[in-house]
Amino acid sequence: MPSGTVHCCEVRNLEKAFDQTVVLSNVNLAMPSGSFTVLVGASGCGKSTLLRTVAGLESPTSGSIWMGDRDVTALPPKDRDIAMVFQSYALYPHLSVRENLAFGLKLRRTPETEIAGRVAEASAILGLDALLDRLPKQLSGGQRQRVAMGRAIVRRPRMFLFDEPLSNLDAALRAEVRVDIRKLHDRMGGTTLYVTHDQVEAMTLADTLCLLRAGQIEQMGPPLELFDRPVSRYVAEFLGSPKINCLDGQLVYTNAGPHITIGSSTLSVPERYRALSPQSVVVGLRPHHLTPASAEAPQFGTLLVTFYEALGFETYVHGTLQGAGDKALVIRVDSNHRVARGDAIAIGVRPEHTVLFDPKSGRALDT
Amino acid sequence: MANGGRLNARQNVKALVVHALLIGAVIYALYPVLWVLTVAFSRDGLGTDGFVLPWPRHWTFANFAIATGASTGKSALFFRQLVNSLTVSASTALLSIAIAAPAAYALARMQFVGKRTGLSGLMLTQMFPTVASAVPLYFILSQLHLLDRRAGLVVAYSATALPFAIFQLKAAFEAIPVELEEAAMVDGATRFEAFVRVVLPVARPALAVTALFAFMSAWNEFVLAATLMSREEAFTLPVVLQRFVGEHSAAWGPFAAGSIVVSIPVMAIFYIAQKQLLSGLTAGSVKG
Numbered sequence: 320m321p322s323g324t325v326h327c328c329e330v331r332n333l334e335k336a337f338d339q340t341v342v343l344s345n346v347n348l349a350m351p352s353g354s355f356t357v358l359v360g361a362s363g364c365g366k367s368t369l370l371r372t373v374a375g376l377e378s379p380t381s382g383s384i385w386m387g388d389r390d391v392t393a394l395p396p397k398d399r400d401i402a403m404v405f406q407s408y409a410l411y412p413h414l415s416v417r418e419n420l421a422f423g424l425k426l427r428r429t430p431e432t433e434i435a436g437r438v439a440e441a442s443a444i445l446g447l448d449a450l451l452d453r454l455p456k457q458l459s460g461g462q463r464q465r466v467a468m469g470r471a472i473v474r475r476p477r478m479f480l481f482d483e484p485l486s487n488l489d490a491a492l493r494a495e496v497r498v499d500i501r502k503l504h505d506r507m508g509g510t511t512l513y514v515t516h517d518q519v520e521a522m523t524l525a526d527t528l529c530l531l532r533a534g535q536i537e538q539m540g541p542p543l544e545l546f547d548r549p550v551s552r553y554v555a556e557f558l559g560s561p562k563i564n565c566l567d568g569q570l571v572y573t574n575a576g577p578h579i580t581i582g583s584s585t586l587s588v589p590e591r592y593r594a595l596s597p598q599s600v601v602v603g604l605r606p607h608h609l610t611p612a613s614a615e616a617p618q619f620g621t622l623l624v625t626f627y628e629a630l631g632f633e634t635y636v637h638g639t640l641q642g643a644g645d646k647a648l649v650i651r652v653d654s655n656h657r658v659a660r661g662d663a664i665a666i667g668v669r670p671e672h673t674v675l676f677d678p679k680s681g682r683a684l685d686t
Numbered sequence: 687m688a689n690g691g692r693l694n695a696r697q698n699v700k701a702l703v704v705h706a707l708l709i710g711a712v713i714y715a716l717y718p719v720l721w722v723l724t725v726a727f728s729r730d731g732l733g734t735d736g737f738v739l740p741w742p743r744h745w746t747f748a749n750f751a752i753a754t755g756a757s758t759g760k761s762a763l764f765f766r767q768l769v770n771s772l773t774v775s776a777s778t779a780l781l782s783i784a785i786a787a788p789a790a791y792a793l794a795r796m797q798f799v800g801k802r803t804g805l806s807g808l809m810l811t812q813m814f815p816t817v818a819s820a821v822p823l824y825f826i827l828s829q830l831h832l833l834d835r836r837a838g839l840v841v842a843y844s845a846t847a848l849p850f851a852i853f854q855l856k857a858a859f860e861a862i863p864v865e866l867e868e869a870a871m872v873d874g875a876t877r878f879e880a881f882v883r884v885v886l887p888v889a890r891p892a893l894a895v896t897a898l899f900a901f902m903s904a905w906n907e908f909v910l911a912a913t914l915m916s917r918e919e920a921f922t923l924p925v926v927l928q929r930f931v932g933e934h935s936a937a938w939g940p941f942a943a944g945s946i947v948v949s950i951p952v953m954a955i956f957y958i959a960q961k962q963l964l965s966g967l968t969a970g971s972v973k974g
Contacts, residue, residue: 376868397874409865413887423873426883470873480872 325388327352327510328373328478333382335368335534342368343534346382350478350527355504355511357525357542361557362516365534367482370514374480375399386477397426402471403480406487408463410455416466417442417451423474441469444503461492468500472507479504481513485520497523518558522546530554548674552601552681555674561606561635561649567678568602570595579673582643584620587670591685595675600684603674606635609650612667622648624662634658726750726942749943753930763918764926771905771922772951774836778843778904779897782851785844786896790855791881795864808849816846820913827914834920842910847900854899858892859885894962902952923948 326349333346343365350356358366371377373384375396383392391399402423410419420441424434442448445465455463464484471479484500485493501524504511515521521528522542529539538550549555555563568581570588577593579586579602586602612618626637634652639645641663650666652658675684724740726749751757755764793801823842824833832838862885870880886893908924915921927948930941956963 374868374872376871395876396868396872397876401872403869403872405865405869407863407865409863409869411866411870411884411888413884413890422870422883426870426874426879470869474873 326350326385327354327387328512329385330369330373331383331385333369333372333384334380335365335372335377336380341534343372343379345535348529348536348539350510350512352510353508354526355501355513355524356527356529357513357515357521358529358531359515359518359521359557360531360537364531366514366516366531369531370480370482370512373478373512374401374403400477401480402474402476402478403482404464404467404471404484406483408455408467408487410463410466410470412455415452415454416447416458416469419455419466420447420451420469420473423470437473437475441473444472444506445469460488461496464488464496468503472503475507476509479507479509479511481511481515483515484513485515485517493520500524518560522558530557548683548685549603550683552603552676552683555603555676555683559605561651564604564606564609564648565676566602566604566640566643566646566648568600570598570600570675572597579675581620581640581646584640584643586619586668586673587617589670589673592675595684599678601676601678601681603676604648604668605672606649607651608668608672609648609666610668611652611656612665616667616669618665618667620666622650622664622666624658624660624664626660627658629654636664638664722942722945725938726946728939749939750947752937752940753944753947766919767921767923767926770836770920771924771948774839774843774922775901775904777836777840778847779901781840781844782847782900783893783897786848786851786855787886787893788881789848790852791859791885793852794856794859795867808852812849816907817909819846820910823910824913834915834917836920838914839904839911839922842914843904843907844900846910847903851896851900854896855889855892858889858896862888891962894959898955898959898963901955905948905952 328350330346330348333343333348334341335343346369348356348369358369360366368377372379375384375391375394375398379392383390385391386399386401396403411422414422417438420438421434424437429437438451442451445468447462447465447469450458450462450466455466458466464487467484481500485496488496497520500513513520513524515524525542527539528542528545530537530545532553538545538554545554546558549558552565556565566581568579568586570577570579570592577588577595579588579600581602610616620643621641622636622638623641624636624638628635628637632654634654634656636650636652636658638648638650640648650664658664676682677684721740724742727745727747728742729744729746729748748757753764755761792798793805827833827838827842830838830841832841866884866888867877867880870884871877875883906924907922908928911922911925912928915925923944927941927944930937930944
């Protein structure tokens with residue numbers, strides 16, 4: 320397999336335009352062998368187009384795609400050694416499950432005995448043994464999804480591409496298959512590129528998370544890095560549910576040192592922002608970082624409860640920040656913490672959990 | 687369930703009206719056919735004295751013997767003409783599909799210069815009556831030395847059947863999700879292999895309907911066959927039939943009997959292919 324600098328797949332300076340509309344620009348993405356990369360972003364951000372370009376189903380306007388040390392930009396999909404799982408599964412409706420699995424191997428003139436062996440292996444891994452002689456229309460959604468994955472793994476490709484493979488499943492099944500996909504990846508040892516708009520899938524599956532915004536990579540890195548150290552307000556707001564609270568504030572210096580004011584509330588400034596000059600800022604506070612005030616999380620304001628959602632294992636409390644122009648805020652509390660509409664809760668945050676963004680550009684202020 | 691009875695009564699009335707209308711439509715469509723049957727099986731031809739419900743008074747099979755040449759010693763000729771009709775119609779169906787399928791695929795899936803013009807051109811050809819092309823076709827086929835030959839008819843029929851076949855198949859191909867082909871291409875197929883191994887099998891009902899339409903239009907066609915074929919051995923059945931109703935005499939009995947004989951193969955094909963046809967005629971209306 321490729322050595323240190325050679326990646327399983329590499330996208331270089333990719334640009335894609337349909338007529339006058341630029342869908343992808345300046346995309347650079349390196350996927351080491353065995354890595355699990357997730358492309359995430361709002362609909363229309365170009366993530367599917369990027370995946371399809373890697374697959375060879377779309378050709379780039381400029382830039383190149385490399386598989387190992389081979390430039391495959393001009394090669395058709397069949398010569399790229401990839402397998403793909405489609406959102407609609409795209410099972411061949413006229414072929415049985417067995418024939419669906421064997422289709423790619425037959426096209427590649429694999430000997431019959433080897434086809435039988437590989438189909439049996441994939442079928443055992445995915446639990447398809449009882450379904451092999453059925454037609455796709457006789458399968459449930461979850462079963463079709465497994466056949467689609469089976470069709471990918473029998474090929475033993477260099478790279479797996481997934482295009483929102485779970486979006487047609489119900490929530491319970493989605494959580495289950497999500498785990499299966501990651502286990503399968505670890506077992507097969509292939510390189511995976513996975514497209515989703517679901518942030519839970521993105522966070523849980525990825526080694527490397529690549530967040531696309533309007534055709535460009537907004538931030539790329541380990542999921543928790545994107546979550547904890549977003550480069551922009553956009554990234555911070557995209558990841559996390561409920562969404563991060565963003566409040567307009569001022570970074571000011573007084574005799575007591577630097578602090579942030581949000582209306583009449585005051586926050587201390589994390590170490591990494593101490594070098595900033597006084598300015599307007601957007602303060603990002605994750606709901607789960609906002610807690611009833613305590614010694615570690617000193618109070619910075621009071622939340623007037625307007626609404627709450629008790630989920631059983633935790634409760635999201637919606638309210639307004641007193642003295643801050645009635646700014647809406649969401650915090651998370653333990654489910655044993657009783658809340659009622661009209662309550663006033665003293666809330667605090669650990670200073671290091673505060674992130675600051677430039678109000679105009681939306682960029683994080685510590686980068 | 688409180689007003690279930692009333693609702694049922696209303697549904698019953700609706701069902702009654704629908705059935706009455708459908709039965710009426712079936713009678714309207716079959717009444718002439720009943721006449722043909724009556725004339726074919728009657729010894730005295732049209733001598734039914736104008737009663738409303740036609741039914742043979744004196745049963746006979748003599749008309750069939752005349753129509754098939756059994757009683758005139760021409761059964762070998764009739765057999766040959768039957769084979770002419772079958773081969774010409776089957777070849778027309780095959781040739782039409784062979785040309786229309788790739789053309790329709792290109793029109794359904796690819797963008798190219800002249801696509802819209804080409805489609806309008808195809809549409810335009812549908813607006814001319816067949817008769818208008820009879821004379822030009824005669825000259826063309828004469829130049830190609832294809833007059834009086836089955837191949838000539840096949841060429842002419844395929845040309846007329848193509849536009850409809852292309853439109854039909856284009857719609858069928860457009861109804862197939864493009865991901866199926868993409869999956870095949872990722873799986874290792876070229877575009878052509880994806881077309882042959884995925885698109886064509888999935889479109890089989892539509893191909894069957896289109897082939898049958900081409901077959902039937904060739905099977906029933908009279909004007910071109912009468913114009914382009916002058917030897918008796920080269921006739922197709924519609925031309926043979928027409929000869930029973932000449933300028934000076936009209937042998938309605940054999941004509942009716944011949945019509946029935948001619949209808950049998952088409953009915954047989956419809957019967958055999960009905961499952962394919964029904965799914966083909968409704969293709970795209972329901973998501974698989």
